[in-house]
Amino acid sequence: MSIRRITVIGAGQMGGGIAQVGAQAGYEVTLHDMNAKALAQGMEAIHKRLTRAVEKGKMNIEARDATLERLTSSPDLTEAAQEADIVIEAIVENMEVKTEIFRNLDVICPAHTILASNTSSLPITEIAASTKRPERVIGMHFMNPVPVMKLVEVIRGLATTDEVYHTVEMLAKQMQKEPVEVNDFPGFVSNRVLMPMINEAIYTVYEGVATPEAVDQVMKLGMNHPMGPLTLADFIGLDTCLYIMETLYEGFGDSKYRPCPLLRKYVKAGWLGKKSGRGFYVYD
Known part of the structure; x- marks a missing residue:
């Protein structure tokens, strides 16, 4: 399957960075956070990073503006995720909170949507079990700061299909990252x-x-x-x-x-x- 629309859940440092590299790679990206202030701060941080890149000669103004045009924000989860091809969750490292958001996404998102977690240590198989689509749940563990660091650990859950894995692998490469396949063990490799x-x-x-x-x-x-x-x-x-x-x-x-x-x-x-x-x- 092809990815056109990405939704990122969580407007903190990790989520904002993921949204930025997704938009820079040419995808339509929606950044969601239920906290409106955090969402505004996340969008402002992205703008500042891109402007700094222009000032340093690493990006031209046209590329910055095109990236920002592909990036929208919404404090409403349904609005943010209902048309996504993939949702990347980057919220607090807490299983109870993550499984609740995945249960909600499972209801909101179309059947084809891949649900990915940026968890740094929690089992993908357990997160996937909170949904009715465990075969479409996967881990995408980005490194901090996301716009700079190349690695993405791609973690298969017990039921993750090859199609989903390869789609996410290609997505990471399009984001100019180096995906590394890792099995679902506590802490992964990193x-x-x-x-x-x-x-x-x-x-x-x-x-x-x-x-x-x-x-x-x-x-x-x-x-x-x-x-x-x-x-x-x-x-x-x-x-x-x-x-x-x-x-x-x-x-x-x-x-x-x-x-x-x-x-x-x-x-x-x-x-x-x-x-x-x-x-x-x-x-x-």
């Missing part, structure tokens, strides 16, 4: 590898082995990482890191995935990283 590293970095601070600055310097200078794991954790959001670690711990039942107590403490204190102004570092 977060199954990344999050235990971040969690271990937090343990080194918790146990007094080194300061956050020292841990990040070791990983940047010694391992050639572009960003230290604790800076990265702050950027991702410590609440998101904790949720993914809990998903891994529950999914595998292995103590090596146990979230560090310091991570739990920071989240309970509201120190969520860059978005809250404080995490392992303090932000203006």
Whole structure:
């Protein structure tokens, strides 16, 4: 099947980025968020990113304007999704919230519509089971920031058809991304590898082995990482890191995935990283 219309659910950093690259790739895109203020902020952020690209010479004004013309927004889910060929959900990393939105989409969307989740760790098969079209449910895990990062993990659920997989694979390529097929296990590949590293970095601070600055310097200078794991954790959001670690711990039942107590403490204190102004570092 061919994709012409894309609906993105969630106007945050991830959803806004997905909507942007979809519109840049030539698709008609509708961005939805039930929070009108968040929706307006998401659309404004896209406009700013595209304008910055023009200023840097990475895009001409005509391409920017054409991208914006292909992009609309709606706070009404039915209006946003009723004509979509694919819906990409990019909301909070919570199974109960995600399954509710997928149940609603299953009723609203035409029978041919593919339902995709940008979940970073939750099982696609379980999300798919909340619909009557599990064969048309799939994972599309974009990396942050979406307009910059090339990877998309494409995750098959137990019932996902080959046709749906190949359609989504081609969609990712049209968005100038590199799709990588991944099976449906907790954390997939990216977060199954990344999050235990971040969690271990937090343990080194918790146990007094080194300061956050020292841990990040070791990983940047010694391992050639572009960003230290604790800076990265702050950027991702410590609440998101904790949720993914809990998903891994529950999914595998292995103590090596146990979230560090310091991570739990920071989240309970509201120190969520860059978005809250404080995490392992303090932000203006």
